[in-house]
Amino acid sequence: MIPPAVVLAASFGYLLLLFLIAAHADRRAAQGRSLIDNPGVYALSWGVYCTAWTYFGSVGRAASGGVWFLPIYLGPMLAMLLAWIVLRKMVRIARTYRVTSIADFIASRYGKSPALAALVTLITVVGIVPYIALQLKAVAAGYQVMTGAEAAGAAAWWTDKTLFVALTLAAFAIAFGTRHLDLAERHEGMVAAIAFESAVKLGAFLAVGAFVTWGLFDGFGDIWHRARAVPELGALLRLDRGGGGFGHAQWFALTLLSMLSVLLLPRQFQVMVVECVDERHIRRAAWLFPLYLLLINIFVLPIAIGGLLLPGNGSADAETFVLSLPLGHGAPALALLAYVGGLSAITGMLVVETVAVSTMVCNDLVMPALLRLGVLGAPRGSDLTRVLLSIRRGAIVGVLMLGYLYYRVAGEAYALVSIGLISFAAVAQFAPALLGGIYWRDGTRAGAFGGLIAGFALWTYTLMLPSLAKSGWIGGDFLARGPFGIALLAPERLFGLTGLDNLTHSLFWSLGVNVALYVGLSLARAPSAREASQALLFVDVFRRGGAEPVFWRGRARLDDLRALATRFIGPERAGAIFADYAAELGVPPAELRPDARLVDRVERRIAGAVGTASARVMVASVTREEPLSVEDVLEILDQASQLRAYAHALEEKSRSLETATAELRAANEQLLSLDHLKDDFMSSVTHELRTPLTSIRALSELMLDDPEMEAEQRGEFLGIIVSESERLTRLVNQVLDLAKIEAGHGEWHNASVDLRALILDAARGVAELFRERGAELVLDLPASVPPLWADPDRLTQVMLNLLSNAAKFVPAEKGRVEVTLAEEGGNLVVSVRDNGPGVPPAERASVFEKFRQGGDAASRPPGTGLGLPISRRIVDHFGGTMWLDSEPGQGACFAFRLPLAPATGPGGKENGHEGADRR
């Protein structure tokens, strides 16, 4: 046993630590450096799923039912597999429409119905308050085990430590759960404290598990080995409970139930949906959370079986094994840690659940009542923010005290022990309306009402009432024989349905009828305009881009809206709404017009503070609304989608304009460079024309001035004039030739060409030139090659050009030019290799350009500089390529390749290649 003072000091010291953590997190949030903005903390905060019912209860259930404690944690695993789909949609909807609780969510979906919100709140309170009582009971039980004190029930209430714990938690919830008027804003401090508590309870439980497994026993294998000797313990590890085979219906029901609960319990909705910082965190948290559950469950069976194996323990004490095993085996410090871990599980659940439930109570029960009574209804009243905060704080204390009262009254009763699953079954009733509502457009308010009321009624009759009867609060006769002796109506065998345990039986009837009525009533009557519009907003939440439809028509006054917003969320935030909207529209705040979008925005902001249903009523009270028909809703939706389509088309158009502009710019640049080339060409041509002209003119003038010139001299001059004139003619012919080819007007007389014979002819044609230069011409030709379809005169022109070029550049008397012809993969390749100086790398790219002659101007042999460009264009024309291989000092090798079998006929090819040339 540990002295009560130590336990109390540890308890309140721990609570103080939570205050400090929460205060620190709130301060960090205010500085914009959020502590909770990461998936790890987000996932840890989901750990609030594990309450005292897990921390102490799992071991208890494992000790009596073996593996049957597990489905409660397997369900969340299955739910988390779909979290990215379902939970993310819930978060997006809640964020977009500033939904702050489950009641708000369901009410908002079905046309912002205040009655539906109140119904959901009522079901939650009835279902959850006993669960809160269960947690408070665990505080007392834990304290009792730790200190060996007398049962808490015996003490007077004013000395009851549990009451003080409850009050401290109320203070915590008030301090960190009602920070903001706008509940859609996150409670960073609270979430940080909850995440910390999740870490503590996991650590403490693992420590106890390790202590039992390796401290008291010799590992998992040892525990199991010893358990096999005891038949009852061996049975714990089988699915079969007490004969009758595997109750797979119950196993399935438990899995399904916990799968739904992990999304629908008020505290889970609070931490998962309302407190979500960034929906992208769901991606990682969705697998971290099941991992957390796996870890916290891994030692449950070893602790339960180990505890039962040790002398002096029965399964009745198993719920406190986590505390009693370390305490009874010489590890009081570990026991204290385990106690703090248990306290973490309890306080975390109590704080979040209380904040969540009190929000619903305030927004969906108290506020509508006050509105109806006219207390808050006056259009221009005083600032209501303080009133709102007080209501919310009162609701927190109220909910906790209700739980405490239930605990004091129920005490040890059965109602408390089984309440965990009973609560799960209560919140599972929200599943059809909530999950159906976000995926099924045709779900209506009537369907949700019918399903919820019937489901709740059946839950009460088949699960809640029997549990009260078993506690002895009401007579148990009707359980066995049915009310008024009507056996068919017996709560646990409704309409004679037997063979199921009471939980599965209740779940079958309540959820079954719930779904049937939800679907049936939804299909029976068409939804109202507001239901239809909300359905569209919820179901298609991911489909909306910027152009979100606003289903509101009417007239409003800016002053009224401003006054309304100020009353509910305070002057600063209210002012910000209008200023932001004015800034978005780009108009001065004074000229702001109260259009539908602004009204919608104000309503959403107020909804964050008082709930969507109340916000709707308040906005309706200060504006003159036109009632919408379903046709109007469709029309608005149509407009919105048209707007979206226009925006889309506009985007498309501007994109294609951009592309066209880029293309035009590129074309323009190409034109400019072509223009530049043309100028270059013109100046080159005129330059080349001027040189011979100058010499002709100079010689002619000389002869004109001197009639007595000697005949010999005159003859020499005339010879030069003739040769210069020939050069001029050749130049003009080549320019014309090139221009024709480039313009696509070249004359082509195609025929079958034997390239070997053509090369031999060309070689004969230049033989004299080679002889003059003292150069050697070597031909390396195969015996025969396939014929080409080309213009033989043009190809001869190419060959002559290459050969005469080579002859010009080879060194005098030692020149050697090799011509080779080869067939390579459908092409004929001709190369002309000389042993001249070669082409320097810098000039290699430009040798095929017009008027670019090799070598420097002083030493190069005479030529027009058009031979190679023309040759290349001729080769191009026949679908071939011409290139140059050259190493400086190693000579140059001009080569070209011509395809043997052109893809198209000679005529078609001509046009195609001219087109390619011009490009």
Add this chain to the structure above:
Amino acid sequence: MTGGRGPGARVLVALCAAGFALFNFPLLVVWDRPGTILGLPPLPVALFAIWAGLIAALALASERGGGRDDGE
């Protein structure tokens, strides 16, 4: 429906269906037998192993998606 770069919706639904099948009758009965796996009872070992396998599959599907997601 999801789009973006989160885990694919079809993968998740398939995993969930597989989870339901593995965690329920009749597949669960396969493990409900006497004897031991590594000195431990088969049923709890199988349950925890399937559980860990599903977590690993979900983690793989989630983390492989990488990058951000803007909704649809």
